[in-house]
Amino acid sequence: MYPLWEVPVLSAGFILGIIATFHILPSHLSTSAMWFNVFIETKAYRENRPELLEFIKKYALLLLVFAYVTGTLSGIGIWFSATVASPRAISGLIHNYVWGWATEWIFFIIEVLGIMIYYYTLGKVEPRIHLKLGWIFAIGSWTTMVIIVGILAFMLTPGKWLETGGFFDGFFNQTYFPQLLMRSSFMFAIAGIYAIAVATTIKNLEVKKYIMKQASIWGIVGIIAGILFFFLYLKSLPPHNRELLTILNIGSLKNTIIASLGFIFLYLILVYIRPQIIKLPIAVISIVIIFAGIFATERIREMLRKPYIFGNFMYSNQFIAKDLPAKGVKNEVEYINTVGILQVVPFVPEDLRIIREENQFQAGKLIALIQCSSCHALGDSGVRPLKPLVKRIGINEPEVADAWLEAIGSYPYMPPFLGTAEERRALALYLSSLAK
Numbered sequence: 001m002y003p004l005w006e007v008p009v010l011s012a013g014f015i016l017g018i019i020a021t022f023h024i025l026p027s028h029l030s031t032s033a034m035w036f037n038v039f040i041e042t043k044a045y046r047e048n049r050p051e052l053l054e055f056i057k058k059y060a061l062l063l064l065v066f067a068y069v070t071g072t073l074s075g076i077g078i079w080f081s082a083t084v085a086s087p088r089a090i091s092g093l094i095h096n097y098v099w100g101w102a103t104e105w106i107f108f109i110i111e112v113l114g115i116m117i118y119y120y121t122l123g124k125v126e127p128r129i130h131l132k133l134g135w136i137f138a139i140g141s142w143t144t145m146v147i148i149v150g151i152l153a154f155m156l157t158p159g160k161w162l163e164t165g166g167f168f169d170g171f172f173n174q175t176y177f178p179q180l181l182m183r184s185s186f187m188f189a190i191a192g193i194y195a196i197a198v199a200t201t202i203k204n205l206e207v208k209k210y211i212m213k214q215a216s217i218w219g220i221v222g223i224i225a226g227i228l229f230f231f232l233y234l235k236s237l238p239p240h241n242r243e244l245l246t247i248l249n250i251g252s253l254k255n256t257i258i259a260s261l262g263f264i265f266l267y268l269i270l271v272y273i274r275p276q277i278i279k280l281p282i283a284v285i286s287i288v289i290i291f292a293g294i295f296a297t298e299r300i301r302e303m304l305r306k307p308y309i310f311g312n313f314m315y316s317n318q319f320i321a322k323d324l325p326a327k328g329v330k331n332e333v334e335y336i337n338t339v340g341i342l343q344v345v346p347f348v349p350e351d352l353r354i355i356r357e358e359n360q361f362q363a364g365k366l367i368a369l370i371q372c373s374s375c376h377a378l379g380d381s382g383v384r385p386l387k388p389l390v391k392r393i394g395i396n397e398p399e400v401a402d403a404w405l406e407a408i409g410s411y412p413y414m415p416p417f418l419g420t421a422e423e424r425r426a427l428a429l430y431l432s433s434l435a436k
């Protein structure tokens with residue numbers, strides 16, 4: 001039933017989430033690591049300390065093998081799963097930002113070639129030239145962030161784009177710079193946190209201590225700056241998204257962020273004071289902990305988009321919510337309410353297009369799949385499952401469910417019901433059966 005990808009229990013979004021969450025690990029390493037590396041490499045040449053090159057080689061190898069093998073695979077995985085989970089949303093984004101992504105991919109090529117050249121020429125070309133290669137790589141990889149943050153920020157806050165449809169009107173919106181500053185600060189912290197893990201494997205005690213001290217300073221400064229920009233970011237959010245912050249159930253995500261930052265901060269101070277006691281397992285655990293915090297932040301950012309999937313323009317269930325006159329696009333709400341959702345969606349089984357008494361329940365279930373499953377699992381378990389929610393608010397009679405559905409658009413985080421009154425009654429029948 002294109003464009004629906006029904007994943008039992010988990011939901012399509014969850015599959016995308018698993019891949020995207022893993023991708024955070026290599027992608028943040030790839031943008032950050034080379035900044036720390038060129039910093040240390042510069043010191044190695046300026047202060048004539050060739051022993052530091054051992055660290056540089058190891059860090060570059062981690063980057064090459066971990067970031068560029070798993071990062072490219074999971075990056076493609078995000079595209080693949082997002083396209084299956086939300087084909088209309090991906091199509092909409094591509095139609096606006098294809099040149100943004102094309103530009104980003106040029107920088108990906110620079111990165112992928114850059115890390116190979118950097119790693120394999122270390123010690124084989126003149127230091128001055130090698131350092132330049134490092135700088136090209138560092139700036140190139142940060143540029144991929146400069147671009148992708150514009151698209152991510154656009155998805156939450158489209159700025160003037162809804163009026164003009166302009167590429168840069170959407171790109172440089174009110175949350176762009178705060179988000180770029182925040183991510184760039186955490187980028188330096190992440191470079192330090194990974195560097196500590198690499199440093200634990202170095203034999204030369206002198207080098208090990210030196211790298212750990214430098215890396216912990218990067219971590220501490222990056223985290224303090226990141227937190228300051230985080231508050232700037234919150235301030236830049238429009239009222240609707242800020243309201244969601246207070247309504248939606250994000251308590252455990254918030255606690256995860258606070259616990260993660262608190263732990264990392266203490267850890268970095270410990271690394272600074274007592275570098276010799278840090279071993280690889282502790283360093284790896286600290287990486288997992290900082291990424292738990294990052295994951296929670298990304299989850300909150302995605303929740304704040306509700307009820308839209310991007311740009312205050314397309315609902316999470318992929319129906320177009322608003323007119324975009326600059327591009328000749330009309331919202332689909334009135335049309336679907338007149339014609340019917342089961343008429344509009346292309347791959348509805350023919351015997352469910354027209355609702356009759358004998359197929360009413362099936363039609364209702366299909367409508368729930370089409371309109372609700374992007375945010376709710378239909379059964380009792382999984383992501384935000386419908387059954388306990390329906391029970392909780394007690395809509396156990398079709399009439400009660402029908403009246404509730406009529407007003408569902410007044411929730412700030414759910415789209416309105418789309419379809420005819422008859423279709424709404426079918427969905428109401430299905431929902432009330434869940435409560436029973």
Ligand code: HEC
Nearest residue numbers: 249306307308316317371372374375389390393413414415
């Ligand atoms: C854009 C995402 C999204 C879509 C689409 C969506 N919901 Fe929700 N819904 C939510 C969120 C978020 C909550 C809050 C969950 C919580 O309280 O834990 C919620 C809560 C609910 C609740 C509990 C309401 C309350 O007052 O506590 C019900 C019932 C519900 N949804 C049913 C539906 C039905 C039926 C559909 C399809 C017609 C639907 N939702 C579509 C996001 C969505």
